[in-house]
Amino acid sequence: MYSYATCFQDVRSPFLQLSDLQEGRYMFQLTVTDSRDQQDSDTVSVTVLPANKAPVAITEPDRQLLLPLNSITLNGSDSTDDQAIISYQWDLIRYHGPPGLKIKDANKAVAIATGLRSGNYKFRLTVTDQQGETDSAVLTLTIKEAKSLPLVAHASGSHTLTLPNNSLVLRGSVSNSGTANVSFLWVRDEQSPAAGDVLYGSDHEAFLYLANLVEGTYLFQLRVTDIQGRSSMATATVEVRPDPREREEVELELQVGVAQVSQQQKETVVRQLAALLHVLDSDIALKGLHGQSDISTVFRFSVQGPDGTFPGPKLARLLRNQLLREKSDFLLFKVLRVDTVMCLLLCSGRGQCDPITKSCSCDPLWMENPIRRLLDDGESNCDWCVLYVTISCFVTIIFLLSISWICVCCCKRGRRTKVRKKTKYTILDNMDEQERMELQPKYNIKHRSTEHNSSLMMSESELDIEQDNLFNYGKARNRANGAVRNGDTLSLCPVEG
Structure with missing residues (x-):
């Protein structure tokens, strides 16, 4: 291929002269013939490159x-x-x-x-x-020449975390320090949450490594000091927001040490929970597993149902009724506690939910209903008014005391009542003198009925009553005058009926 503007000279000579070549590739064929008309051919390629452009030197700005x-x-x-x-x-x-x-x-x-x-x-x-x-x-x-510029500390500004992400690195730096060595010191503000760990002793380094942060706002102050005594301070803010899905999570505490729970046992517990709640294994979203004490482990999870994620209070109430009452031995390990991760108790509108104990802290003059807590849904509450409970207890005590007093009075009255013996009568007129004397009462006691009837009839029961009266009278005199000494004469008087 060639351009028609190309000029050829001496095409029938061993040397071909070309001129006006353009940029591109040229192919030329050479054919030679001898005296016997024998021929041979060969080709040659010529590439014409474009005109060279000078390089361009580029440096940084001044x-x-x-x-x-x-x-x-x-x-x-x-x-x-x-x-x-x-x-x-x-x-x-x-x-x-x-x-x-x-x-x-x-x-x-x-x-x-x-x-x-x-x-x-x-x-x-x-x-x-x-x-x-x-x-x-x-x-x-x-x-x-450098001027005496003050140090300027930089503490990386403000940061926002959303749980369960609870770790962060604060990057500190300093300006106008030159090549001099500087020291860094991170200090947590007194009003910041105490929870949260500083890792690797990084509070004396430029980078502060934080972990296990909790919901709240942290303030960290960075102080930078150089060898000349100059210093500068800056503040970093870390806001930790709650997990929006935490309201749907529950904690299940089992009686087993966390070091003793194997992967297979963990998967078994998840399958048992899925069977109990009638959902698939994949619907149990296990969010964490940690030891509550040396002998207990907490499973933290949420459950995806047909209509969406189970609300935390509803799921906790369902598991509490099933695992703590009806099917206490359903899981691989004994269940000790079932609670929501967040404290969501309403406390009957008369208290606040304690996020640590997951129980209600009632307002003054209100208290928990133990009947509902122990026998109903097992949820902490503030249903009862202390004033009403006090009045009810007082009325109940008065009622019980009244019933007791009535019972005691009835018992005492029953003891005083004696059963009369059957009465036997004898006609005294037909008896001789010896028999009459035997039937007459001792101590010359004369029955009042003899005062009106010459044909006196006296029963054995009447005699017994008279003698009892005389005996009681003597005991009363002894109590009044003291014990009867030897030689004292006991005066007896008839007792009127």
């Missing part, structure tokens, strides 16, 4: 440095060429000041100039391509 910084990187790697640059060369072309400058790797694209002093420097970069074409660029560098 720079200005403050002492004691006395070195700089000279970068010419952005230089370009249509083919390739084969050499670089950095030279100092102008400087007024004390000597001491050195250029390392001056024949490379990136060089380093050291030993800089106060003054103005001009560096020239020269680049050369394969065709020998060159180009140059100049970098002007101004070095000034």
